[in-house]
Amino acid sequence: MRVNLSPIPRPGPDGGRVGYPGPMSRLAILTPHGAPALLGNAVTVERIARGLRERGDRLRVWDVSQTPETTVVAEVDAYRPGLVHAFHAFRTGSLALRLARRLEVPLVVTLTGTDANHDLLDPDRAPVVRRVLEGAAAITAFHESIVERVAAVLPDTRARFAVVPQSVRFDDPEPFDLDARWPGQGERLLFLVAAGIRPVKAPRTALAPLDRLAAADARVRLAYAGPVLDAEENEALRRELATRPWARHIGVVPHGQMAGLLAQADVVLNCSVSEGGMANAVLEALALGRAVLASDIPGNRALVEDGVTGLLFGDARELGLKAERLARDPALRARLGQAGRVLIEREYPPEREVSGYRAVHRRLVRLAST
Numbered sequence: 001m002r003v004n005l006s007p008i009p010r011p012g013p014d015g016g017r018v019g020y021p022g023p024m025s026r027l028a029i030l031t032p033h034g035a036p037a038l039l040g041n042a043v044t045v046e047r048i049a050r051g052l053r054e055r056g057d058r059l060r061v062w063d064v065s066q067t068p069e070t071t072v073v074a075e076v077d078a079y080r081p082g083l084v085h086a087f088h089a090f091r092t093g094s095l096a097l098r099l100a101r102r103l104e105v106p107l108v109v110t111l112t113g114t115d116a117n118h119d120l121l122d123p124d125r126a127p128v129v130r131r132v133l134e135g136a137a138a139i140t141a142f143h144e145s146i147v148e149r150v151a152a153v154l155p156d157t158r159a160r161f162a163v164v165p166q167s168v169r170f171d172d173p174e175p176f177d178l179d180a181r182w183p184g185q186g187e188r189l190l191f192l193v194a195a196g197i198r199p200v201k202a203p204r205t206a207l208a209p210l211d212r213l214a215a216a217d218a219r220v221r222l223a224y225a226g227p228v229l230d231a232e233e234n235e236a237l238r239r240e241l242a243t244r245p246w247a248r249h250i251g252v253v254p255h256g257q258m259a260g261l262l263a264q265a266d267v268v269l270n271c272s273v274s275e276g277g278m279a280n281a282v283l284e285a286l287a288l289g290r291a292v293l294a295s296d297i298p299g300n301r302a303l304v305e306d307g308v309t310g311l312l313f314g315d316a317r318e319l320g321l322k323a324e325r326l327a328r329d330p331a332l333r334a335r336l337g338q339a340g341r342v343l344i345e346r347e348y349p350p351e352r353e354v355s356g357y358r359a360v361h362r363r364l365v366r367l368a369s370t
Contacts, residue, residue, distance in 0.1 A: 030087065110139075117276075139162070143299065200273055
């Protein structure tokens with residue numbers, strides 16, 4: 001069952017506009033990372049902010065990783081928003097809550113996978129997350145599974161949740177020269193992991209299961225594309241890659257070139273131990289008609305139906321077996337990719353995502369002004 005913040009109007013199946021017409025009062029968005037950072041939060045916030053501006057909404061985005069807190073406070077005070085929206089409860093929520101209370105305006109918090117799956121249960125971080133969620137006028141999640149997880153710990157939050165699924169936008173895509181990053185490869189059958197290098201993404205999971213396939217098929221390549229976010233995980237991955245010439249970390253890929261890279265992948269891998277409802281890389285891969293092989297976790301099951309829009313694996317053995325199926329069966333890859341593309345076009349257009357946030361914002365601003 002989809003959970004919504006009643007009586008917020010839901011986006012219609014055609015992604016049409018919902019909520020109250022016309023631009024709202026100013027919106028202040030706080031994000032742990034903003035463009036041009038090549039991280040999931042930055043991509044998500046940039047996409048949403050662009051969509052809101054295209055609808056005529058007035059907003060500013062503050063990247064708290066790049067702007068001192070005192071500067072954020074002074075600038076938000078001067079901006080005088082009618083609503084504060086924090087992406088990531090732990091990393092931006094405390095500051096956003098203080099600002100909302102100081103300005104006497106509503107606070108919206110969008111939960112990430114780290115918030116719901118890790119920080120909410122961490123003894124040191126949980127008090128911060130709980131305080132922020134208790135102070136929020138509305139909470140948004142990308143999928144119902146996040147609502148259930150959080151409501152099991154904080155039942156009083158359920159009535160303030162709205163589910164706003166993510167979407168995909170490739171604005172002004174640029175080509176990506178994989179041969180320049182990884183020269184001398186010739187014909188390849190490319191498996192791609194598009195994610196930051198950190199433990200929650202479990203980047204080393206795919207290596208041992210693909211060893212046999214790489215030995216049997218000289219075309220097999222495994223590329224990692226993403227920033228290093230954890231030094232220890234990166235060092236462990238580097239040691240594993242040193243003995244596998246068929247696998248390489250090709251570094252950071254600008255988001256404008258990500259479509260160009262994904263289009264060259266035969267299989268896009270997601271090995272995460274948890275996700276915030278739906279991973280940007282999985283959404284983007286499906287939108288481009290790529291075959292996806294993903295860990296069997298709630299966040300991936302939100303998008304990947306095993307055997308229909310992709311394949312799911314529960315352990316390393318299953319990962320290896322399903323990778324072999326995909327490598328040997330281009331018709332299967334094409335069928336899964338086409339079904340994934342249809343799913344994204346039908347269920348997750350950008351218009352629906354923007355309409356969902358506008359509906360949340362407008363209800364709160366309207367209530368706050370009465």
